[in-house]
Amino acid sequence: MSISVNNISKHFGAFTALDNISLDIPEGELVALLGPSGCGKTTLLRIIAGLEQADQGDVFLKGDKVTDQPVKNRQIGFVFQHYALFRHMTVFENVAFGLRVKPRRERLGEAIIRKKVHDLLSLVQLDWLHDRYPDQLSGGQRQRIALARALAVEPSVLLLDEPFGALDASVRKDLRQWLRNLHHDLNVTSIFVTHDQEEAMEVASQVVVLNHGRIEQQGAPGDIYDHPANAFVSRFIGQTNVFDLDEHDADWLQTVGLSMAQQKGKIAHVRPHDIVIEKSTHHSDAYVTLKDWQHLGSLIRIELVKSGVNGQAASVYAEMSNDQFRRLHLNRGDKVDLRIRHAHWFH
Amino acid sequence: MNAISATSFLASKKLTLTDPDWVRYALTGLTLSIIGLFLILPLLTVLIEAFAKGWSAYSASLTHPDALAAMRLTLLVALVTVPLTTVFGVSAAWAIARFDFRGKSLLITLIDLPFSVSPVIAGLIYVLIFGAQGWLGPWAADHDIKILFAVPGIILATLFVTFPFVARELIPLMQEIGHEEEEAALSLGASGWQTFFKVTMPNVKWGLLNGVLLCNARAMGEFGAVSVVSGHIRGLTNTLPLHIEVSYNEYDFVGAFAGASVLAALAVVTLVFKTVLEWKQEQALKAARQAVEVH
Numbered sequence: 001m002s003i004s005v006n007n008i009s010k011h012f013g014a015f016t017a018l019d020n021i022s023l024d025i026p027e028g029e030l031v032a033l034l035g036p037s038g039c040g041k042t043t044l045l046r047i048i049a050g051l052e053q054a055d056q057g058d059v060f061l062k063g064d065k066v067t068d069q070p071v072k073n074r075q076i077g078f079v080f081q082h083y084a085l086f087r088h089m090t091v092f093e094n095v096a097f098g099l100r101v102k103p104r105r106e107r108l109g110e111a112i113i114r115k116k117v118h119d120l121l122s123l124v125q126l127d128w129l130h131d132r133y134p135d136q137l138s139g140g141q142r143q144r145i146a147l148a149r150a151l152a153v154e155p156s157v158l159l160l161d162e163p164f165g166a167l168d169a170s171v172r173k174d175l176r177q178w179l180r181n182l183h184h185d186l187n188v189t190s191i192f193v194t195h196d197q198e199e200a201m202e203v204a205s206q207v208v209v210l211n212h213g214r215i216e217q218q219g220a221p222g223d224i225y226d227h228p229a230n231a232f233v234s235r236f237i238g239q240t241n242v243f244d245l246d247e248h249d250a251d252w253l254q255t256v257g258l259s260m261a262q263q264k265g266k267i268a269h270v271r272p273h274d275i276v277i278e279k280s281t282h283h284s285d286a287y288v289t290l291k292d293w294q295h296l297g298s299l300i301r302i303e304l305v306k307s308g309v310n311g312q313a314a315s316v317y318a319e320m321s322n323d324q325f326r327r328l329h330l331n332r333g334d335k336v337d338l339r340i341r342h343a344h345w346f347h
Numbered sequence: 348m349n350a351i352s353a354t355s356f357l358a359s360k361k362l363t364l365t366d367p368d369w370v371r372y373a374l375t376g377l378t379l380s381i382i383g384l385f386l387i388l389p390l391l392t393v394l395i396e397a398f399a400k401g402w403s404a405y406s407a408s409l410t411h412p413d414a415l416a417a418m419r420l421t422l423l424v425a426l427v428t429v430p431l432t433t434v435f436g437v438s439a440a441w442a443i444a445r446f447d448f449r450g451k452s453l454l455i456t457l458i459d460l461p462f463s464v465s466p467v468i469a470g471l472i473y474v475l476i477f478g479a480q481g482w483l484g485p486w487a488a489d490h491d492i493k494i495l496f497a498v499p500g501i502i503l504a505t506l507f508v509t510f511p512f513v514a515r516e517l518i519p520l521m522q523e524i525g526h527e528e529e530e531a532a533l534s535l536g537a538s539g540w541q542t543f544f545k546v547t548m549p550n551v552k553w554g555l556l557n558g559v560l561l562c563n564a565r566a567m568g569e570f571g572a573v574s575v576v577s578g579h580i581r582g583l584t585n586t587l588p589l590h591i592e593v594s595y596n597e598y599d600f601v602g603a604f605a606g607a608s609v610l611a612a613l614a615v616v617t618l619v620f621k622t623v624l625e626w627k628q629e630q631a632l633k634a635a636r637q638a639v640e641v642h
Contacts, residue, residue, distance in 0.1 A: 071533045078531065080531060084527035086532070086545075097537070146531075152535075
């Protein structure tokens with residue numbers, strides 16, 4: 001295991017940031033710590049880095065116990081949400097910093113440092129900015145320089161705290177892909193913190209979902225999406241419709257195709273793409289009304305309203321491709337038949 | 348249509364934001380006459396009085412052994428107090444800006460205490476502590492340590508009145524800059540000292556220099572606190588401000604104003620330094636901003 005944490009707990013006064021967390025991350029993975037704000041993900045990252053002390057528990061990097069080691073001895077690279085570039089140094093000096101502060105006997109010669117820094121700047125495709133100051137760069141450029149600076153010391157693990165959190169949406173999209181490719185080339189074990197599930201799913205090879213200081217689920221993005229371990233994960237990862245048997249009529253759910261044989265709890269979560277709709281042909285009580293729809297690129301999101309006849313009135317969301325939707329020739333206010341293909345049951 | 352209404356809106360806004368001419372001239376005139384009356388005129392008086400009996404009297408009174416001793420003592424006090432205040436200010440600012448602890452706001456209030464307490468009281472505190480009937484007075488006398496009516500007492504009193512200067516300048520600055528750059532330096536393998544000298548100091552250097560200058564000006568000019576503890580022994584415990592007072596009381600006007608001219612010159616030099624510092628700082632900022640606009 002490249003990174004292990006054992007039974008880590010951390011309290012800030014009465015607030016429990018981390019509650020007995022254990023986590024193993026194999027060599028070479030790109031892991032997302034995903035969760036809503038206040039779930040403890042940044043605290044966990046900072047404890048792994050040594051920027052924060054846990055109240056209890058141990059941290060292992062490459063098999064060595066580093067719990068009591070200061071951050072400077074842990075051989076980590078840390079990238080901050082707001083870049084934390086040294087504002088009084090040029091881009092070149094920022095990247096060279098980690099090489100220049102080494103003890104004299106470990107320090108590389110000036111020529112080697114220069115070459116190494118320029119190589120790193122080329123790696124992040126910003127060598128042409130080497131004599132600028134951080135003030136003169138855009139957010140995306142700053143974050144890439146921060147990454148080059150962290151990589152300069154050849155860290156055994158790379159830790160990124162909301163690396164794209166402060167960037168524009170379009171820059172963020174580009175950088176996500178870029179980070180994925182970079183990780184593929186360098187293959188250094190990396191953890192990044194994010195509250196954006198889309199970002200976690202797109203970039204990470206493993207996702208760890210945290211909530212209230214606990215790990216809710218850990219796994220590959222596809223696994224987590226297809227087999228959410230609990231209601232929180234199901235709601236947090238992707239869109240979902242929630243049917244509570246206390247509020248909705250079980251008979252109605254059966255008529256729309258939900259098999260009660262698989263029922264394992266009393267709350268059913270249904271992904272929008274697991275809902276199929278057709279123009280209503282007969283007069284059944286199962287119908288819903290089409291209220292509105294939105295274009296999401298290649299997909300259409302359809303907002304349906306279930307009348308109060310069958311349990312509580314509620315909005316139901318379905319998704320389908322543009323083509324499919326066009327073929328249905330539906331208008332606002334049409335009655336449609338609804339069918340549920342698949343549901344996850346939770347208690 | 349939109350553009351037109353926008354420009355007329357801007358124009359009307361400009362008009363409402365500009366005061367009539369007479370207000371501007373009146374305010375400027377008032378400010379200038381106050382400065383002239385209360386700052387420039389006294390400075391001129393100092394110079395006129397100092398040179399009232401000619402250059403030779405002026406230079407004679409400045410080269411008088413008592414005057415020279417006063418200047419030496421003033422420099423010595425500044426040389427000792429300014430570095431101590433700087434070290435204290437940096438550590439206090441570091442502690443307050445970087446750590447959360449109980450009683451932090453109390454500490455900030457305490458740092459301000461010398462600003463709110465009259466310097467005379469500051470001097471009296473030391474008399475009460477180190478005086479013949481004070482807490483530590485008998486003990487110091489037994490061990491042959493002279494504090495009151497000697498240089499150590501003057502330095503202590505000066506320290507008391509000057510110690511907020513650097514801390515006050517640095518605390519808001521360091522709070523604003525935040526801790527992230529230092530954490531980044533540590534994560535890159537820098538030691539605590541390397542982080543301090545290569546990351547923290549360059550970020551706060553202008554504020555620090557400003558604080559040091561103000562502290563120096565106060566250390567050289569302090570009268571009240573020093574007057575209480577010094578004992579006014581000529582050639583031994585008279586700082587320049589005390590020397591001026593003594594000379595004046597003895598109707599040696601040339602000597603008093605000659606000393607005052609030296610202090611005034613020091614103040615002017617400090618001001619010039621401060622202005623140059625601020626100008627340089629502004630230039631650095633401007634250069635950075637222009638470079639951003641080019642790209």
